[in-house]
Amino acid sequence: MRYQPEPAFSHGQTPRTAVLLCNLGTPDEPTAPALRRYLAQFLSDTRVVEIPAIVWKVILHGIILRVRPAKSAAKYASVWMPEGSPLRVWTERQAKLLGGYLGERGHAVAVRYAMRYGNPGIPQVLDELAAQGVTRLLILPAYPQYSGATTASTIDAVSQWTTQRRNIPELRFVNRYHDDPGFIAALANSVREHWEREGRPDKLVMSFHGMPARTLALGDPYHCECLKTGRLLAEALNLAKEQYLVTFQSRFGKAKWLEPYTEPSLKRLAAEGVARVDVICPGFSADCLETLEEINLEAREAFLAAGGKDFHYIPCLNDRPDGMRALTALAERHLQGWPTQVAPDAAALQRQREAALALGAAS
Numbered sequence: 001m002r003y004q005p006e007p008a009f010s011h012g013q014t015p016r017t018a019v020l021l022c023n024l025g026t027p028d029e030p031t032a033p034a035l036r037r038y039l040a041q042f043l044s045d046t047r048v049v050e051i052p053a054i055v056w057k058v059i060l061h062g063i064i065l066r067v068r069p070a071k072s073a074a075k076y077a078s079v080w081m082p083e084g085s086p087l088r089v090w091t092e093r094q095a096k097l098l099g100g101y102l103g104e105r106g107h108a109v110a111v112r113y114a115m116r117y118g119n120p121g122i123p124q125v126l127d128e129l130a131a132q133g134v135t136r137l138l139i140l141p142a143y144p145q146y147s148g149a150t151t152a153s154t155i156d157a158v159s160q161w162t163t164q165r166r167n168i169p170e171l172r173f174v175n176r177y178h179d180d181p182g183f184i185a186a187l188a189n190s191v192r193e194h195w196e197r198e199g200r201p202d203k204l205v206m207s208f209h210g211m212p213a214r215t216l217a218l219g220d221p222y223h224c225e226c227l228k229t230g231r232l233l234a235e236a237l238n239l240a241k242e243q244y245l246v247t248f249q250s251r252f253g254k255a256k257w258l259e260p261y262t263e264p265s266l267k268r269l270a271a272e273g274v275a276r277v278d279v280i281c282p283g284f285s286a287d288c289l290e291t292l293e294e295i296n297l298e299a300r301e302a303f304l305a306a307g308g309k310d311f312h313y314i315p316c317l318n319d320r321p322d323g324m325r326a327l328t329a330l331a332e333r334h335l336q337g338w339p340t341q342v343a344p345d346a347a348a349l350q351r352q353r354e355a356a357l358a359l360g361a362a363s
């Protein structure tokens with residue numbers, strides 16, 4: 001049973017400070033109509049697809065939204081949890097735990113989660129927080145590495161919301177935590193625990209979500225931050241260069257994406273006689289379609305079909321206590337200077353004062 005901390009709000013007051021954990025979003029159901037709604041919103045974001053709008057509109061509505069929803073729905077159905085889409089289940093649980101851990105450390109903050117695409121949407125949750133009287137807001141995108149498609153798009157959504165408001169809360173953003181020591185240590189712990197149970201692989205593959213290759217030349221720091229996470233994780237595990245490999249998955253469309261690609265790399269490793277690979281996805285804070293289906297089902301099958309003998313998937317940090325404590329410390333650092341510390345309990349102070357007076361009277 002996991003430790004379950006509870007938020008400790010001061011004297012039943014609504015906190016004036018909130019942390020909003022923002023993740024990518026996911027369909028409401030594993031069905032073609034729900035996928036069509038979700039993909040239409042996701043793939044209309046000009047941060048995600050950076051090609052001329054008129055051309056893209058034709059391709060998106062003429063081809064992609066006719067074909068992809070049914071195919072993607074079947075994939076989602078294969079990993080759907082009883083409580084819903086894995087990404088939403090984990091993100092919701094992380095927000096709850098983050099509220100508890102911050103409360104335990106004496107911070108009176110409301111913690112909520114929101115999705116960039118789908119539900120609950122960022123504007124909706126921001127409206128609710130503002131209606132509750134929140135005046136200071138820390139936006140924590142659930143992406144360790146910064147990219148234009150993810151982190152910047154989250155910032156866009158929040159900024160867009162502020163244009164509709166007169167009285168804007170104070171805002172802070174966490175742009176990245178790809179090299180945060182607590183984050184790296186939690187990843188390393190999860191690998192070590194796996195190896196203690198299952199023995200070690202011939203190769204540890206660290207698979208990150210891909211991006212179009214041109215975004216690197218355009219100055220997106222994503223590629224460098226993925227490589228740094230990979231290097232730091234390898235250092236924490238004392239791995240030599242030939243013991244691990246950083247790859248990029250989830251290529252979308254015909255253009256060149258960041259290389260090496262995950263699945264072809266796994267096939268090549270199998271062909272070269274690498275018997276066992278362990279795959280971890282340190283670019284995802286929670287398990288989702290891209291890890292559970294694309295890696296743990298599809299990539300596994302590809303590796304084994306190419307002659308590999310043993311494939312292990314090491315889950316994302318999800319609700320691991322070490323990962324949650326790292327996220328808590330990260331939020332705490334970004335909350336500094338805001339008056340979030342719970343005020344001393346007035347009734348308890350009065351009791352102490354009376355006890356002190358009674359002692360004084362007795363002496």
Ligand SMILES: C=CC1=C(C)c2cc3[nH]c(cc4nc(cc5[nH]c(cc1n2)c(C)c5CCC(=O)O)C(CCC(=O)O)=C4C)c(C)c3C=C
Nearest residue numbers: 024025026027048072087147149209211252283288289290
């Ligand atoms: C972790 C960082 C992510 C980056 C960077 C990213 C870039 C990116 N993604 C697409 C297209 C798709 N991604 C899809 C799913 C998906 N992507 C991420 C994260 C990043 N994407 C997550 C966490 C997920 C899973 C969501 C879930 O519900 O579990 C999908 C949808 C699934 C499908 O139909 O296959 C698409 C499409 C692009 C084009 C892009 C960069 C330009």
Ligand SMILES: [Fe+2]
Nearest residue numbers: 024209250290
């Ligand atoms: Fe994606």
Ligand SMILES: [Fe+2]
Nearest residue numbers: 250289290294
């Ligand atoms: Fe995918």
